[in-house]
Amino acid sequence: MIAKHSRIVDRALTRLKLRQLRLLVAVGRQGNIQNAARELGISQPAATKMIQDLELDFEVKLFSRTNRGVIPTVFGETLIRHGKLIFAQVSNAAQELDDLNEGNSGRVVIGTLLAASTGLLPEAIDNLLTDRPKVAIKITEGTNEVLMPSLLSGEIDLVVGRLPAHRFRDKITQETLFDDRIQAVVGPQHPLAGKKAVTFEDTTPYGWILPPLETTLRRQVDHFFVSQNQYIPPVSIESVSYLANRALLQARDLIGLMPAEVVAHDVERGNMCDLDWSVPFGWGPVGVSYRSDTSLSPAGHAFKRALHQAAERR
Structure with missing residues (x-):
């Protein structure tokens, strides 16, 4: 089993191309290889060959054919999810480099639920700006059903508010800041x-x-x-x-x-x-959710510290 894992990792590192992942994500979104190929500006035979190469490299079947097109298998869904995360991280890296080039000290994208939007979040942002006056901040408001998928896909760095009771908890890291009623x-x-x-x-x-x-x-x-x-x-x-x-x-x-x-x-x-x-x-806990410590940028870690500082003063 270890040997198989090492073999697949080696193939992924030496042969996997971002263009293949772009195609995979497009096929998952379109449910159709021809439409996905057209979106990427390649022929359908070339797209089919790219998917076949991915299946050979990862030694799994990625899509199942139906009379309406193709649907991802559980292996395909997993690779598509990781592909989206890779592209989100690439986009975040480019944005952070652009921010640094403009003199900003990093960037953090925050999802907020109602429980944190009027008190905790503004105080934490004030703390962050005191520590990093030129940090770039983006705030997105919504419910857990909207924000958590964006957190998992890498579009959002942290979500602040009521912690989800059941869904998403096994895929994220949560820290309770205080209990609210x-x-x-x-x-x-x-x-x-x-x-x-x-x-x-x-x-x-x-x-x-x-x-x-x-x-x-x-x-x-x-x-x-x-x-x-x-x-x-x-x-x-x-x-x-x-x-x-x-x-x-x-x-x-x-x-x-x-x-x-x-x-x-x-x-x-x-x-x-x-x-x-x-x-x-x-009654329930208000806190912060994020993918993992390694997923956070320096600005993300600084914002998490700012949150704890704001919560301690409540």
Whole structure:
């Protein structure tokens, strides 16, 4: 087994070409060798030969033919995933060289979830800029379902926010920064604003702003609603946009569910009000996810340190 692994590694290092990987990724995306060949500007016979050479070198079958084209085998999916990662790393290297050439001290691409976007992330970035004033920073917002695939493919360096409970955990490194809870909030004009000892029954006449279906929190919300006599809100709005949610809460008598960390500043300023109802779900760790220590650039390591510094002050 070791001899086979060494043989395949030797072939990959001496014979594998980026053009072959580009073709592999294109075929996986197109599901068709002819279309992929056209995309790369080569003939179909040449493309077929390149795939056959890859299969011989790696000693596995990469694609299965169907009446609609070709689909990757489990071996093909694995090699395509690594190919995407290689191209992302090449792109990141080129971008980092360009940044350094322009006088920037490295580059870091950060994915952020709602739980980190208003407090932890800005503080960490402020720490990073103090340490590296010329670092180039890119921020992408989304849910774990959107950000984690980009993290795995190398398009994002680190993801900050609620740590995924199950999916993706076996493929990434996670560090917990602190635990956060979910808070029910309303606008200052809401009939329940300022009311003491609010019960769930008090909330049922009002609409809710809910997290997306694919999130752990939404599954917890739906499970709770089902346990409350199959409760269905009269109005439900699905949104992860904090600015939109805040505006909606101030304009209409809705109830929002957001991390306490996120709404703290607006509650202090009176822009929103904590509902005096203890949310019976939603506790969870906020932290940082990344592929591995070796995958992080010096700027990525510096940002991770900045995150820990910001978390320690909370």
